Amino acid sequence: VMVWLRRCTHYLFIVVVAVNSTLLTINAGDYIFYTDWAWTSFTVFSISQTLMLAVGATYYLTFTGVPGTATYYGLIMTVYTWVAKGVWFALGYPYDFIVTPIWLPSAMLLDLAYWATKRNKHSLILFGGVLVGMSLPLFNMVNLITVADPLETAFKYPRPTLPPYMTPIEPQVGKFYNSPVALGAGAGAVLSVTFTALGCKLNTWTYRNGMA
Secondary structure, eight states: OHHHHHHHHHHHHHHHHHHHHHHHTTTTTOGGGGGGGHHHHHHHHHHHHHHHHHHHHHHHHHHHOOTTHHHHHHHHHHHHHHHHHHHHHHTTOOGGGOOOOOOHHHHHHHHHHHHHTTSOHHHIIIIIHHHHHHHHHHHHHHHHHTSSSHHHHHHHSOOOSSOGGGSOSSOOOOSGGGOHHHHHHHHHHHHHHHHHHHHHHTTTTSHHHHHO
């Protein structure tokens, strides 16, 4: 009975992590909503997506012990987001504006790190965490570039995040230290290692490790 209870609780926790990670990043593809603050938003959301993917996918991966489950977790998040963005489309937002964040390639790299290092958790934390952190902002930028005429759409459907008196008049962009991909990948590569370790740690109280 106890093993059954722990197993059910564990799978419930997996679902909760997947749903909440999706909810926390549900607007993460809508950088062009933020007009003047688009690239700041891209950087912040890239980091948040990286961390949520790292902790959830690593937890799921180490719980099952089967390479491929991180990719499965990324697919779950993607499908949840497709559904949410479909609702936005139904509310009248243009199809070209719907951007679903790209999690799958980074999750696949996490699986690859786990498989290539023969299920070594320390290597998974170091290599997998860095790979996820560095790759996700890049994939999402490529994803964003495919949106048709984002600037026109952004001004047609504005979502201001600051009151008018705080909006920058002439935002300076284009310098390397303002690069959203560089900032997101740099911060993600460092922080996602910690969150990958957290994903492994969440798995240490399970019946699986206790019986091993």
